[in-house]
Amino acid sequence: xxxxRNKWQNNFSEWYNExxxxxxxxxxxxxxxxxxxxxxxxLRIMRNIEKFIHEEMERTGHxxxxxxxxxxxxxxQKEAEHIAxxxxxxxxxTHAGHDPLDVRLILRPTSETAMYSMFxxxxxxxxxxxxxxxxxxxxxxxxxxxxxxxIRVREISRFFEAHTAHDSFEDAERQIKEDLEIFDNLAKKLxxxxxxxxxxxxxxxxxxxxxxxxxxxMPDGRTLQIGxxxxxxxxxxKAYNIMYEKEDGTHEYVHQTTYGMSERLLAAVIAVxxxxxxxxxxxxxxxxxxxxxxxxxxxxxxxxFAYARExxxxxxxxxxxxxxxxxxxxxxxxxxxxxxxxxxxRIEVGPRDVEGQKAVxxxxxxxxxxxxxxxxxxxxxxxxxxxxMENLYARAKEFLDSHIKRVDTLxxxxxxxxxxxxxxxxxxxxEESCGLEMEEILDAKMLGIPYPEEEAKIEGKKxxxxxxxxxxxxxxxxxx
RNA sequence: GGGGCCGUGGGGUAGCUUGGUCUAUCCUGCCGGCUUUGGGAGCCGGCGACCCGAGUUCAAAUCUCGGCGGCCCCA
Numbered sequence: 161x162x163x164x165r166n167k168w169q170n171n172f173s174e175w176y177n178e179x180x181x182x183x184x185x186x187x188x189x190x191x192x193x194x195x196x197x198x199x200x201x202x203l204r205i206m207r208n209i210e211k212f213i214h215e216e217m218e219r220t221g222h223x224x225x226x227x228x229x230x231x232x233x234x235x236x237q238k239e240a241e242h243i244a245x246x247x248x249x250x251x252x253x254t255h256a257g258h259d260p261l262d263v264r265l266i267l268r269p270t271s272e273t274a275m276y277s278m279f280x281x282x283x284x285x286x287x288x289x290x291x292x293x294x295x296x297x298x299x300x301x302x303x304x305x306x307x308x309x310x311i312r313v314r315e316i317s318r319f320f321e322a323h324t325a326h327d328s329f330e331d332a333e334r335q336i337k338e339d340l341e342i343f344d345n346l347a348k349k350l351x352x353x354x355x356x357x358x359x360x361x362x363x364x365x366x367x368x369x370x371x372x373x374x375x376x377x378m379p380d381g382r383t384l385q386i387g388x389x390x391x392x393x394x395x396x397x398k399a400y401n402i403m404y405e406k407e408d409g410t411h412e413y414v415h416q417t418t419y420g421m422s423e424r425l426l427a428a429v430i431a432v433x434x435x436x437x438x439x440x441x442x443x444x445x446x447x448x449x450x451x452x453x454x455x456x457x458x459x460x461x462x463x464x465f466a467y468a469r470e471x472x473x474x475x476x477x478x479x480x481x482x483x484x485x486x487x488x489x490x491x492x493x494x495x496x497x498x499x500x501x502x503x504x505x506r507i508e509v510g511p512r513d514v515e516g517q518k519a520v521x522x523x524x525x526x527x528x529x530x531x532x533x534x535x536x537x538x539x540x541x542x543x544x545x546x547x548x549m550e551n552l553y554a555r556a557k558e559f560l561d562s563h564i565k566r567v568d569t570l571x572x573x574x575x576x577x578x579x580x581x582x583x584x585x586x587x588x589x590x591e592e593s594c595g596l597e598m599e600e601i602l603d604a605k606m607l608g609i610p611y612p613e614e615e616a617k618i619e620g621k622k623x624x625x626x627x628x629x630x631x632x633x634x635x636x637x638x639x640x
Numbered sequence: 641g642g643g644g645c646c647g648u649g650g651g652g653u654a655g656c657u658u659g660g661u662c663u664a665u666c667c668u669g670c671c672g673g674c675u676u677u678g679g680g681a682g683c684c685g686g687c688g689a690c691c692c693g694a695g696u697u698c699a700a701a702u703c704u705c706g707g708c709g710g711c712c713c714c715a
Binding site: 161181182189191193306453454455456457458488489490491492493494495496497508510511512513520 | 650651675676677678679680681709710711
């Protein structure tokens with residue numbers, strides 16, 4: 161048994177689309193384009209990811225809230241850049257029954273404009289700051305490009321957004337640092353290596369002072385943004401009149417930040433860790449961490465099903481998410497089935513194992529099989545799950561590192577995009593015009609410059625486009 | 641904005657050019673039974689479809705028109 165990743169890498173789109181349905185993540189047949197149905201198995205994985213998000217939010221003192229999905233046109237229009245950025249893709253609610261509405265409503269594409277008039281009511285004094293809330297809700301964007309389950313959808317059904325308010329730019333900056341730390345903790349739980357870039361001016365979040373984006377490299381070499389952090393400075397505060405009273409009695413606008421993630425996290429997990437047999441789920445989020453497959457044998461005196469149940473009970477008591485598969489189909493089919501669904505560890509128990517009080521463990525990530533003593537089972541299972549976690553991260557890190565290439569010229573950059581793709585890092589003078597032209601020439605997007613910015617600064621290199629002294633390393637990639 | 645292709649059971653398809661045993665093919669799936677089980681077994685029985693509407697015709701999955709939906713290419 162060998163891990164194959166041919167289709168995974170060479171025909172990723174097809175691999176991904178098939179898997180989303182066959183592995184029971186989503187049903188794409190819902191009759192509205194870009195709106196898919198979460199199936200039980202997929203939802204369970206997503207909930208497990210969200211469990212870590214909730215934990216991190218609690219750890220860092222964010223409070224969970226839920227805002228309405230509808231926003232009055234009048235609120236939506238308060239921040240100029242924000243409207244300009246979103247008005248082309250919002251869904252409108254224009255009627256109630258047969259009558260047109262006096263004030264039309266939009267289905268939130270994100271919740272800034274829903275939240276900030278309330279912030280103005282809630283935040284009174286410096287003692288209320290920092291103010292940190294978050295929610296996980298569905299948001300709507302009328303995507304005109306090709307939609308893709310979990311990646312580009314018209315209803316993002318698990319949209320995470322944290323919104324904070326602070327008494328100073330410095331404290332907002334501290335919040336961004338905290339966001340990055342939260343993201344790093346979460347990424348570790350998902351065994352996902354990633355890069356963070358500071359977005360160029362022309363690709364900031366509408367209304368932001370600056371934006372950061374975290375992305376992974378997908379099997380086909382395109383990047384997927386899976387997290388964003390924005391410092392709004394006082395842009396929204398001024399538009400929504402969010403002020404607080406300082407200790408000296410004067411009033412000042414708050415500084416704000418936001419932090420966003422979505423079901424793209426699941427897309428990244430599926431894509432990054434998968435192989436030609438299907439998904440490979442990190443044990444941390446796998447709904448079933450261990451599946452037990454009994455191998456019956458006619459005329460055998462041993463009850464392999466009872467043995468499987470005993471083992472399942474033992475593992476369950478040890479806190480492991482386990483399932484004994486007693487379906488009346490052949491074991492081989494069960495193997496394929498659970499491999500497709502990405503269960504990290506399989507235990508096979510046949511008459512031989514019952515007799516010798518043993519079990520066969522089969523790792524999903526490496527497809528290795530080995531026999532362990534029943535007495536050591538719990539310990540070995542724990543060890544193996546940890547080893548799988550580590551291996552998944554290491555394998556993904558290697559893939560990421562080998563898909564980031566630093567070059568000096570546009571010709572070299574072009575070659576990379578023609579070959580294995582990924583992220584290309586090029587010296588850049590920092591001028592917007594140069595950046596946009598390079599995007600054009602490379603047929604790729606500028607992700608931005610490496611963050612923290614100290615890592616992006618370079619000396620002694622020339623801008624790959626205009627030839628002037630380069631100030632930064634700029635990252636380019638084909639993106640999702 | 642311009643051009644092209646396509647809608648047949650849950651999924652994938654044959655049939656359409658030349659309308660007629662199409663009472664719609666095959667694979668897969670699903671349900672029931674027997675049998676089997678260390679990597680997708682086999683046999684028997686069953687379920688399930690022509691995107692919608694109008695037209696032409698003795699007769700439409702097949703031809704015509706309109707609608708709806710999907711995909712691709714170019715700008």
